[in-house]
Amino acid sequence: MCRLAAITASEYFSPMENIHALETMKEGHDGSGMGLMLKNIGGFAEPLKEYPILSGICSRDGLKALDEFMKSKGFKEVHMWNPAIKPVAGIEKKDCYFAKFYDYPSRYRESTREEKEALLTGTRLALRKMGEADESIVVFSFYPDVLTLKEVGDPLALGEFFGLEDGRLKAKIILAQGRQNTNYAINLYACHPFFIQGFGSMTNGENTAFVPIRQYLMSRGVPGYVGYQSDSEVFTHILHYTVRELGFPITYYKDIITPLKQEEIEGRPDAGALRLIRQSLRMLVIDGPNCIIGFTPEGTCFMVQDSKKLRPGAVGGVKGKYALMSEECGIDRAIPERDRSLDVFPMKYDLVTVPMGASEVKVWDQLKSQTKTISSR
Amino acid sequence: MGPVKKPDKNHQLTLKDFPYGIRWRDDRCTRCGRCTAVCPVKAIVPGVRVERVVSSEGATPTPKVTRRVVSVVSQVNDIDRYCTGCAMCQLVCPNAAIEPEFNPDHKFLHFKNKGGDAYKRGGRRNDPNPSTLDMLKFTRISMLTDPALDAGRHEFHLRTYLGRILPPEALPLKAEDGRLAVDKNSDVFVPPVRQIYPIMIGSMSVGALSPPMWEGLAMGVAYLNEQLGMPVVMASGEGGMPPRLLKSRFLKYFILQIASGYFGWDEIIRSLPHMVEDPAAIEIKYGQGAKPGDGGLLMSYKVLKLIASIRGVPMRVDLASPPTHQTKYSIEEAVAKMIISMSMAWGFRVPVYPKISGTKTAKAVLNNLARNPYASALSIDGEDGGTGAAYNVSMDKMGHPIALNIRQCYLDLVRQGKQNELPLIAAGGVGKKGNLAANAAALIMLGASAVSVGKYLMQSTAGCLGDEHNRCNLCNTGRCPRGITTQDPKLYRRLDSSKVAERLVDVFRAADTELKKIFAPMGRSTELPIGMSDGLSVGDQAIADALGISYVC
The missing domain is CATH 3.20.20.70 (Aldolase class I)
Structure with missing residues (x-):
């Protein structure tokens, strides 16, 4: 089962903190891959926040084709970041790992956010398609202030491989997944975290209802609901569909994937709406076992479980820095100075959120539709 | 010798043409009549027949032939009263003396159209094979x-x-204060x-x-x-x-x-x-x-x-x-x-x-x-x-x-x-x-x-x-x-x-x-x-x- 380590903080920190947390959970991942997703990136990227970042891996030919394609679409490359690759035994180096910062095509300068997002998604999908057959181009995300790194290997070794110890790369929100290969062949597109238009998430466990959920998402007509090399990619897309496409507040993500029973719905102040949602979105109900950790475009991090809570998770930290992880030992590694008695172990009705800036933890109770705030020193 | 007659019953069906045959056991039957009464199609009837009985008494074989009339239960060979195999006779029989038996070689559908009346029935498709389900x-x-x-x-x-x-x-739906209504x-x-x-x-x-x-x-x-x-x-x-x-x-x-x-x-x-x-x-x-x-x-x-x-x-x-x-x-x-x-x-x-x-x-x-x-x-x-x-x-x-x-x-x-x-x-x-x-x-x-x-x-x-x-x-x-x-x-x-x-x-x-x-x-x-x-x-x-x-x- 994959291990998950997310940290959100008010100050920039290195992804090595996430990787060291994953290292403490090592019995749960087998070195079959790691995914890192950074949001609100610091250092060299701080002045470049408005420029969308295309993250991916290319062969030499792929990179050439990619550059030509981006140029033909009117994107202007303003910066390129490459990890300082150090050869590490057991990790097969690809030709080029990159994060390219682009300026929008001139005709998009005055476009709305939605139009720009549609452009970025369309471009990413076109690139993905271009490189799919020969794996010459693999792209993970294309969005402002979000950078993704993925590779097959042990997380700690990958940290060294990508040269992350040099401290160049920092962010305020970082998701990290240590992959445990189960049902699927090793494919970087199957590696979490997944991203679409500002929403990122990673999940552990299996998704038993994957097929009908995938069919439902793919039939929504939303560009970007493709791929699904992993059964967990649907969780990111359900989040996007709930919040972005339907315009529902994020708490309804919980109501959609793990709906209340009929009699429980009647006790909610928004029972009328819930009844309709329960019917209308039943194809998106999950059964787990899953622990989902992710972020929204506004930088809110969250953790939610399947309704039988067959995958645990924990949230803990101090004011200004919180960790959301699949195991508490990871939080111990990341934020040892915290008051452990304030750790939150989300139960079946809970949706835990940490707002941008990591000031506090909010636990939303699905049954009562009430939020409890937990603040650390 | 008289002239050769056309065989009797030539245009009648044999019981082997029927989908179910009745197995009746003379030795077990108490002649209570429950089976013939319950049969929904009157496929079985009480009847009598003459039996030839050979018996011998004494130290040496001295076969003696007698004839006697006994009551029996018999199956009719009328296509309108074919045995449907329902087994109600077996259900009501107090002595396990009677049961229908399926005849896989029957020719029922060859004949069940008397008077040009195509066969009608209730029930389900007659296909005993497992369905796809x-x-x-x-x-x-x-x-x-x-x-x-x-x-x-x-x-x-x-x-x-x-x-x-x-x-x-x-x-x-509309969102108000973080809640849908x-x-x-x-x-x-x-x-x-x-x-x-x-x-x-x-x-x-x-x-x-x-x-x-x-x-x-x-x-x-x-x-x-x-x-x-x-x-x-x-x-x-x-x-x-x-x-x-x-x-x-x-x-x-x-x-x-x-x-x-x-x-x-x-x-x-x-x-x-x-x-x-x-x-x-x-x-x-x-x-x-x-x-x-x-x-x-x-x-x-x-x-x-x-x-x-x-x-x-x-x-x-x-x-x-x-x-x-x-x-x-x-x-x-x-x-x-x-x-x-x-x-x-x-x-x-x-x-x-x-x-x-x-x-x-x-x-x-x-x-x-x-x-x-x-x-x-x-x-x-x-x-x-x-x-x-x-x-x-x-x-x-x-x-x-x-x-x-x-x-x-x-x-x-x-x-x-x-x-x-x-x-x-x-x-x-x-x-x-x-x-x-x-x-x-x-x-x-x-x-x-x-x-x-x-x-x-x-x-x-x-x-x-x-x-x-x-x-x-x-x-x-x-x-x-x-x-x-x-x-x-x-x-x-x-x-x-x-x-x-x-x-x-x-x-x-x-x-x-x-x-x-x-x-x-x-x-x-x-x-x-x-x-x-x-x-x-x-x-x-x-x-x-x-x-x-x-x-x-």
């Missing part, structure tokens, strides 16, 4: 990486929806949707069924709903319902069917102002899986006082519904009008859906309904469905298996993104071999929202004797030996409605457990596994390809 296996078992659920401990949501479901984008000022029509148990009781009419059978099912349904909290609904079949029930609070558990003869609808319309509850739904019957292209048929000898009054017809006349609705010009307007008319009658508070026979053209119907916002569901009845009366050729040879029909329709809805908007109800052969829950689960995983069951329930709740070897199948004659499909008080008083109700409850409780036992190891409990086809496999490559599931061996 019975060949499907549940193979994706949760193991270690995704722990299986516990059928006894976890909560299971074995419920489905009957009614048109709005897509989420169309819901009249139904927008009261919206003019969006929110269609009525019922939450029901995914196994429905299929249409069997008052009239086709005897009073105690229908009453037993209805009592069982009420018990399941009110005592066990299982929202099982039952369809009326064509022919209406007793007025007292129409005006009762129990109406909400029933689906009223309107078919091409409109039988019973005078009474339903008269009862409308007095109804205290809405029915669960209205089913418009356009076809029946067992006899596609045929209308309903209630033979005159079943049209007695009660039935005649409910249906609004004279007594003792054949009630044949036309094969098609007389108002049906085209699906675009006539069917849409029918759906609208029925919806209007109940103020758009009741789901209205059509039921059709399984057919290659089901997708055309489906697509029309998918575009009609008032169509609440589509019920498809496959070839293994049952009927109270039909031509044998219709039952045996006409129709389409349900598995592929439902699968293709579901995938068509998926392509349109409407897989959750128009529920598909699968019927026809569910539980054919006794695997009610497994068949229901397989259909749900192929894409059905619910299944509808008839014959299986008659067999399991009232001991219907019929099978796929044409056993009994006398439903059309009104001589049902179990008292299930008859209006003859002498026959139907054999049936205890309380026992039927009790058995119905047993059946649903057991199926509920079995559904959980199927869904739990597959890791599905919070919602039905509609369309979860990756959990299914079959040991036949062609079937696997057609259904889009995996092959296993």
Whole structure:
């Protein structure tokens, strides 16, 4: 089962903190891959926040084709970041790992956010398609202030491989997944975290209802609901569909994937709406076992479980820095100075959120539709 | 010597031509006469015959021949009184002296057309082979990486929806202070949707069924709903319902069917102002899986006082519904009008859906309904469905298996993104071999929202004797030996409605457990596994390809 380590903080920190947390959970991942997703990136990227970042891996030919394609679409490359690759035994180096910062095509300068997002998604999908057959181009995300790194290997070794110890790369929100290969062949597109238009998430466990959920998402007509090399990619897309496409507040993500029973719905102040949602979105109900950790475009991090809570998770930290992880030992590694008695172990009705800036933890109770705030020193 | 005569009985049938032969044991028979009295077709008769007995007494053999007259039970060789294999004789015999035996080499259909009258019967398709549904296996078992659920401990949501479901984008919702609310000022029509148990009781009419059978099912349904909290609904079949029930609070558990003869609808319309509850739904019957292209048929000898009054017809006349609705010009307007008319009658508070026979053209119907916002569901009845009366050729040879029909329709809805908007109800052969829950689960995983069951329930709740070897199948004659499909008080008083109700409850409780036992190891409990086809496999490559599931061996 994959291990998950997310940290959100008010100050920039290195992804090595996430990787060291994953290292403490090592019995749960087998070195079959790691995914890192950074949001609100610091250092060299701080002045470049408005420029969308295309993250991916290319062969030499792929990179050439990619550059030509981006140029033909009117994107202007303003910066390129490459990890300082150090050869590490057991990790097969690809030709080029990159994060390219682009300026929008001139005709998009005055476009709305939605139009720009549609452009970025369309471009990413076109690139993905271009490189799919020969794996010459693999792209993970294309969005402002979000950078993704993925590779097959042990997380700690990958940290060294990508040269992350040099401290160049920092962010305020970082998701990290240590992959445990189960049902699927090793494919970087199957590696979490997944991203679409500002929403990122990673999940552990299996998704038993994957097929009908995938069919439902793919039939929504939303560009970007493709791929699904992993059964967990649907969780990111359900989040996007709930919040972005339907315009529902994020708490309804919980109501959609793990709906209340009929009699429980009647006790909610928004029972009328819930009844309709329960019917209308039943194809998106999950059964787990899953622990989902992710972020929204506004930088809110969250953790939610399947309704039988067959995958645990924990949230803990101090004011200004919180960790959301699949195991508490990871939080111990990341934020040892915290008051452990304030750790939150989300139960079946809970949706835990940490707002941008990591000031506090909010636990939303699905049954009562009430939020409890937990603040650390 | 006289002239050679033509052989006697040359134009008579031999008993080897008949589908069932009677094995009668002289030594066991006490001549009580129960078997000949109970036989619904008088295929066996008491008779006498002369026996030649050779006996010897004394120390040396001194054979002595005597002749005596003995009473016997014998089978007649009249095709109109063929033994149906019902085995009621065996049931009533106190001494195990008699039983019917199936004759696989019979030539029944060669002769069962006397007077040019094509063979009519009730029951189901005479095909004892396993259906596709019975060949499907549940193979994706949760193991270690995704722990299986516990059928006894976890909560299971074995419920489905009957009614048109709005897509989420169309819901009249507005967000206020981080909370969604139904927008009261919206003019969006929110269609009525019922939450029901995914196994429905299929249409069997008052009239086709005897009073105690229908009453037993209805009592069982009420018990399941009110005592066990299982929202099982039952369809009326064509022919209406007793007025007292129409005006009762129990109406909400029933689906009223309107078919091409409109039988019973005078009474339903008269009862409308007095109804205290809405029915669960209205089913418009356009076809029946067992006899596609045929209308309903209630033979005159079943049209007695009660039935005649409910249906609004004279007594003792054949009630044949036309094969098609007389108002049906085209699906675009006539069917849409029918759906609208029925919806209007109940103020758009009741789901209205059509039921059709399984057919290659089901997708055309489906697509029309998918575009009609008032169509609440589509019920498809496959070839293994049952009927109270039909031509044998219709039952045996006409129709389409349900598995592929439902699968293709579901995938068509998926392509349109409407897989959750128009529920598909699968019927026809569910539980054919006794695997009610497994068949229901397989259909749900192929894409059905619910299944509808008839014959299986008659067999399991009232001991219907019929099978796929044409056993009994006398439903059309009104001589049902179990008292299930008859209006003859002498026959139907054999049936205890309380026992039927009790058995119905047993059946649903057991199926509920079995559904959980199927869904739990597959890791599905919070919602039905509609369309979860990756959990299914079959040991036949062609079937696997057609259904889009995996092959296993």
